[in-house]
Amino acid sequence: MTLRLFDTETRALRDFAPLAPGHASVYLCGATVQGDPHIGHVRSGVAFDVLRRWLLAHDYDVAFVRNVTDIEDKILNKAAEAGRPWWEWAATFERSFTWAYQQLGVLPPSVEPRATGHITQMVEMMQRLIDNGHAYAAGGDVYFDVRSYPRYGSLSGHKLDDVHQGESAGECKRDPRDFTLWKAEKPGEPSWPTPWGRGRPGWHLECSAMAEFYLGAAFDIHCGGLDLVFPHHENEIAQAKCAGDDFAQYWLHNGWVTMGGEKMSKSLGNVLSVPNVLKKVRPQELRYYLGSAHYRSMLEYSDTALDEGAAAYRRIESFVMRTQERAGEVTIGRWTDAFARALDDDLAVPAALAEVHGKVREGNIALDGGDLEGARAIASQVRAMLGILGVDPLDEHWTQETADASAATDALDVLVRAELERRQTARAEKNWAVADEVRDRLIRAGIEVTDTPNGPEWSLKAGQ
Numbered sequence: 001m002t003l004r005l006f007d008t009e010t011r012a013l014r015d016f017a018p019l020a021p022g023h024a025s026v027y028l029c030g031a032t033v034q035g036d037p038h039i040g041h042v043r044s045g046v047a048f049d050v051l052r053r054w055l056l057a058h059d060y061d062v063a064f065v066r067n068v069t070d071i072e073d074k075i076l077n078k079a080a081e082a083g084r085p086w087w088e089w090a091a092t093f094e095r096s097f098t099w100a101y102q103q104l105g106v107l108p109p110s111v112e113p114r115a116t117g118h119i120t121q122m123v124e125m126m127q128r129l130i131d132n133g134h135a136y137a138a139g140g141d142v143y144f145d146v147r148s149y150p151r152y153g154s155l156s157g158h159k160l161d162d163v164h165q166g167e168s169a170g171e172c173k174r175d176p177r178d179f180t181l182w183k184a185e186k187p188g189e190p191s192w193p194t195p196w197g198r199g200r201p202g203w204h205l206e207c208s209a210m211a212e213f214y215l216g217a218a219f220d221i222h223c224g225g226l227d228l229v230f231p232h233h234e235n236e237i238a239q240a241k242c243a244g245d246d247f248a249q250y251w252l253h254n255g256w257v258t259m260g261g262e263k264m265s266k267s268l269g270n271v272l273s274v275p276n277v278l279k280k281v282r283p284q285e286l287r288y289y290l291g292s293a294h295y296r297s298m299l300e301y302s303d304t305a306l307d308e309g310a311a312a313y314r315r316i317e318s319f320v321m322r323t324q325e326r327a328g329e330v331t332i333g334r335w336t337d338a339f340a341r342a343l344d345d346d347l348a349v350p351a352a353l354a355e356v357h358g359k360v361r362e363g364n365i366a367l368d369g370g371d372l373e374g375a376r377a378i379a380s381q382v383r384a385m386l387g388i389l390g391v392d393p394l395d396e397h398w399t400q401e402t403a404d405a406s407a408a409t410d411a412l413d414v415l416v417r418a419e420l421e422r423r424q425t426a427r428a429e430k431n432w433a434v435a436d437e438v439r440d441r442l443i444r445a446g447i448e449v450t451d452t453p454n455g456p457e458w459s460l461k462a463g464q
């Protein structure tokens, strides 16, 4: 079976053929760390984590780069409004994003480069563009000459005449359609030296330079949100190609999380932060919900849809757990052919989930009919499939906290039992002072002891 991916540039499903056999290189545009993430912001992280896991399942050695845009107008403006240093602002929200990705079980990228750490590579790329006649310095800014690249617009389908970069006019631009590679230093703003004066990078340049640095002049897949097709990715292509790179071979874009039919966005105010949603559902349930639609579809949020997603996940989880309880350890088996066909078909998660739910129904029938081995075999398949989707309920990521807690309880049990034996001995010896001392100490530590016909039993007082 061959993995087929929908490539935005050719507007077609294409067989995935990597540049180097056995290797897959992926660049995903990461967050502009200007605030806490809403659930729309993390959708691409979740969607392309499934791509990564599926490539790994195909035995590819995957290099996965997800950058952090830690210098940008919005970061500078928001930090200034709050009276905080820009770097503290960026670092604070970078941690929020890291926390959210971690909560959702998104595998850490192979590398997570920050824009501010790659100024050298950006200056070097600009130098090549200027030398080749594709860029020019003017008034301390550096601009890309859009007309110098005849294929400009090939990704988005924009005609050159209709191009609006969505950036301020730039007094020294030769053509209003040119875009900014580098911004001249402004008082009070951070800046770095270049041969054309001090300044800071434009957003588009960052990604071309970092992708080239980590993945080389040509790499396999470039991913990002649908809103990045134009101008961000169009401009990334123009920069990289004109700097001599072959750049990405496939372009993948995820749809938005919408609310009230509109893109969830801070500017519209229709946002739900990840921490707030995690007060309603568990992280694995949120991940299931965000990943359950096809990555290219829009995902219209509603409380009901979230609840239904969480309930669907719990049905799968409960089958795996019940099977483990009744039939013994459920190891990770192998996904089914129907599941593989679905994911190979441009990561068709809805079809893949239909297969999972079908298996769960089959497994429940086996379990209820007393066919424990049959149920266990199906649960193994279900675990494998859920693992690819990042929501295997028995994966350490989701069970670690429970495992840590039960290890601590086991250790505590040894100590409490030793204390209780001391109390029994003291009682037998009518040494009431020692018996009381043991009891009081346990109470102070929040441990309740109940005497039962089978001897004393202990538990932690509620709230401990």
Ligand SMILES: Nc1ncnc2c1ncn2[C@@H]1O[C@H](COP(=O)(O)OP(=O)(O)OP(=O)(O)O)[C@@H](O)[C@H]1O
Pocket: 029, 030, 031, 032, 033, 038, 039, 040, 041, 042, 043, 044, 224, 225, 226, 227, 228, 255, 256, 257, 258, 263, 264, 265, 266, 267, 268
């Ligand atoms: N509602 C959404 N659904 C899916 N992806 C989104 C959504 N909102 C933002 N993104 C993605 O998150 C990434 C970072 O976006 P960015 O920081 O520029 O925020 P934004 O698009 O301006 O949204 P906001 O207005 O909420 O800050 C982009 O790749 C974008 O595609």
Ligand SMILES: [Zn+2]
Pocket: 028, 029, 030, 207, 232
């Ligand atoms: Zn980017």
